[in-house]
Amino acid sequence: MSQLGATxxxxxxxxxxxxxxxxxxxxxxxxDQGNRELDRLELQPEGEGVHALFVSGLAAGARYGLRADGDYAPERGFWFDPDKLLVDPYALDVDRPYAYDGRLAARRGEGADTAPLMPKAIAGASVKPLPALPPLFRPGGLxxxxxVRAFTMLHPDIxxxxxxxxxxLAHPAVIDHLxxxxxxxxxxxxxxxxIDERHLPPLGLRNAWGxxxxxxxxxDPRLAPGGLAELRQTVATLRDAGIGTILDLVFNHTGESDRLGPTLSLRGLDNRTYYRHAPDGALTNDTGTGNSVACDHPIVGKMILDxxxxxxxxxxxxxxxxxxxxxLGRVEGIFDAGAPLLKAIRNDPGLGGRVLIAEPWDIGPDGYQLGNFPPPFLEWNDKYRDDVRRFWRGDHGMVGALATRLAGSSDVFAGAGQRASRSVNFIAAHDGMALADIVAYEHKHNEANGEDNRDGHSENLSWNNGIEGITSDEAVAKARxxxxxxLLATLFASRGTIMLTAGDEFGRTQKGNNNAYAQDNTITWLDWAGRDRALERYVVLLAALRRAVPxxxxxxxxxxxxxxSNIPDVAWLTETGAPLAEADWNDPSRHRLVMLLGDDGGGRLAVMVNGDRRQCVFTLPAREGFEWRPAIEATAVDLxxxxxxxxxxxxxxxxxxxARAGKGA
Structure with missing residues (x-):
């Protein structure tokens, strides 16, 4: 098969x-400006579905688009319309951002040529591949x-x-923070x-998440005006600082949306191949966005791997x-952990050793697959998120669940003889409430999204300040x-990989908006000038402790x-220093425990959790020749x-x- 795209x-x-x-x-x-069509040349069939043409005299920088013709019968999944300019699925660069326009969704024969509305692909010169360096990031890290956009829009040093x-992201101020x-x-x-969803422009909103x-x-030219070279240089600068880069990629759907959506690329080239359909010809919607990419089709799998x-x-x-x-693992609509695409990613010599993280759910049939992805996939663990929130909200009977989450969620990831956790532990992410909002808003406040607060999850396992009966602003601020x-200490004390969303370390807020995808404004832009520096210092200390205690x-x-050294890798204790008995684990009113971790040096780390609102004296077991010291001296406690x-x-x-350790910063 010919190499697809522009070579x-x-x-x-x-x-x-x-x-x-x-x-x-x-x-x-x-x-050269991508405005005037100079020529329209027909590609020739080469067999196996490939249409190709060599055009002499063109060079790097040429702007182009594709057009396709065939049956037009949307009810049967055919959307061919030569008046629709299409972006090459293998385009490596486009000359302008996408902008939604209703004319992009016009039916065949009812609209004008869409070339003036569409970005043009830019044919780029081949880039020399980079040396195959192993990833810096290892499971267990942060x-x-x-x-990208919201992170630095208000950064005073940029x-x-x-x-x-x-x-x-390569600026010294950012790297120092990281x-x-x-x-x-x-x-x-x-x-x-x-591209923005079609309902956003009339509301004066735009998609802020991508x-x-x-x-x-x-x-996206707005995020990378320097194109691939900009990403490449930033990744290299971060790597020189010891920081890896992971890309969040969307292969499950595209912005062509449902049957009322625009024709931009895949739909106009071969809608029935690139998207999954029901037997009656309707688009399958396992994503909630209008379409589902047919990842089980060989040509789609090849495009994803490429x-x-x-x-x-x-x-x-x-x-x-x-x-x-x-x-990515659905075969004829059913999830299969051994699906060809998942297997191909794992077995690919250039990809199998990369960091692979799955968001293990969609909204389709049997779409919740936490724990079911094959190694080495790590997985976002929403059970961790929910159980930690429930514990600190004060729900009863959560001490056992908290211990399981602190220890790596073996109930989810220990199947099939696996010895290591693949959990990505997180308390807040881009989707949902910011960490600071979890403790300040009992209910979502998505009014700014223009959907009468109907969008977003209604159950956030959040609370308002956490203490009933406090009235002064100072007391409320301290409680929050x-x-x-x-919440942050629990995250950094959890075994395995942890994830922190940018800004949660210094109290970012979205004012209770738990679905801020359409807020490309100060609702999502990080407030660097107004950040909570005390909270940030505490997170720096937690990070130092995590590095000091493997x-x-x-x-x-x-x-x-x-x-x-005769030290168990873990012991679970009550606040009195006694082992947690079965009755303690089953006590619905218990909100305290100690996780006692053994380390390679023969010492131990005690994580003392007091989820009760009352003060408590904790007692730790003593050993001759050893002593208990504050693990973070800047926040020392007296037992x-x-x-x-x-x-x-x-x-x-x-x-x-x-020697003492864990002095922090």
Whole structure:
């Protein structure tokens, strides 16, 4: 099969596109500004669905689009319309952002040529592949979720022209912040070119998250005005600082949406192949966005694999997070952990060793697949998120669930003889309430989205300040600060991979909006000038502790068995220092426990959790020749005195006379 897309040679450009049912396909060549169509040349069938043509005299920088003709019968899944200019699915660059216009969705014969409304693909010169370096990020590290535009739009140290771009992530001020937090990898929310949903422009809104792609390889010019080279350089700069890069990619749907959506690329080339359909010809919608990509089709699987290889070999990324990942494993609509595409990703020599993170749910039949992805896929763990929130909200009977989540969620990930957790532990993400809002808003406030507060989840497991009966602003602020601290301390005390969304370390707020996808404004832009520096300092201390105690980031499941130093890898204790008995585990009113982790040096780390509102004296077991010391000296506690209610505290056991650790920053 010919290489798809635009391939540049010394003599010209070879264009190739795939369609199983188009009768004719053309390439339209445009002027240097992408405004005037200079030529329209028909590609020739080569067999196996490939249409190709070599055009001599063209060079890198040529702007082009595709057109296709065939049956037009939307009720049967055919949308061919040569008046619709289509973006090449293999385009590596586009000359302008997408902008929704109702004329893009006009029926055949009812609208004008859409070329003036569409970005043009830019044929780019081949880029020398990067050396195949292993990923920096390892399971057990800290993933830092970054909305690229919102992250730096208000950053005072970033030059104004650079704010909101991928290049801004390489600024020394950003890198310094990431290093202080101990970030193992930044996870960039979608940076490929996307289009607004059709209901947003009339509301004066635009998609701020980017989870509405058109094609899969071309970067959004607003986020990467320097194109692939900008991403490549930023990834290299982050790597030099010891920080990996993970791309959040959307292969489950595209911005062509449902039957009322625009025709932009895949729909106009071969709608029935690229998207899944019901037997009656209707688009399948396992995503909630109007369509589902047919990831089980070989040509679609090839396009996805080619996309992943492109970003590894030409940008040097560490790996990928897959949005609504069960769709990648659906075979004829049914999820299969052994699906050909998932198997191909794992077995690919250039991809199998990358960081692979699945969002393990979609809204289709049997769409909740937490724990069912094959290794080495890591998985977003919403059970962790929900159980931690329930515990700190004060729900009864949660102490056992909290212990399970702290220990790596063996109930989810220990199946089939697996010895290590694949959990990505998180308390808040881009989707849902910000961490600061969890402790400040009992209900969502999505009025700004223009849907009368109907959108977004109604159950957020959140609470308003956490303490009933407090009235002063100062008391409310302190209660909310303390609750953010316990949530963050719980996250950093959890075994396995952890994820923090950018800004949660310093109290970002979306004013209760739990579905802020359409808020490209100060609702989502991080307020660097007004950030809570005390909270940020605390997170820096937690990060230092996590780096100093490898037992916290270890992904192996705990057994309770002793090692060579006769110290078990974990013991679960009551506040009195006694082992938690069955009655304690089953006590619905219990809100306290101690996780006692053994470390490689023969010492132990005590994580003392007081979820009760009352103070409590904690007692830790003593050993001759050892002593308990504050694990974070800047937030030292005294075991002889009651520890505050709703708190997480850390003590570390070291041999008498050994050097102190965990001083923090």
């Amino acid at each position: 540049i040679t010394n003599e010209g450009i070879h264009f190739a596109a795939w369609s199983s049912s188009a009768r004719r396909i053309w390439v339209s060549i445009f002027d 993933v830092y979720e970054v909305p 030059p104004e022209k650079q704010r909101g771009t991928i290049a801004a 290093k202080r937090l101990g970030v193992g990898a930044v996870e960039l929310m979608p940076v490929t070119a996307s 989870y509405n792609p058109v094609t899969f390889m071309a970067l 996309t992943l290889r492109h970003f590894v070999s030409h940008a040097g990324v560490d790996g990928f997070r897959f949005d609504l990942a069960p769709i 600060f303390d609750d953010q601290c316990v 037992a916290l980031s270890d992904t192996h499941f705990l057994t309770g068995k002793a090692d060579a 002889a005195r009651p520890l505050p209610g709703r708190s997480v505290n850390f003590m570390i056991e070291r041999g008498v006379g050994t």
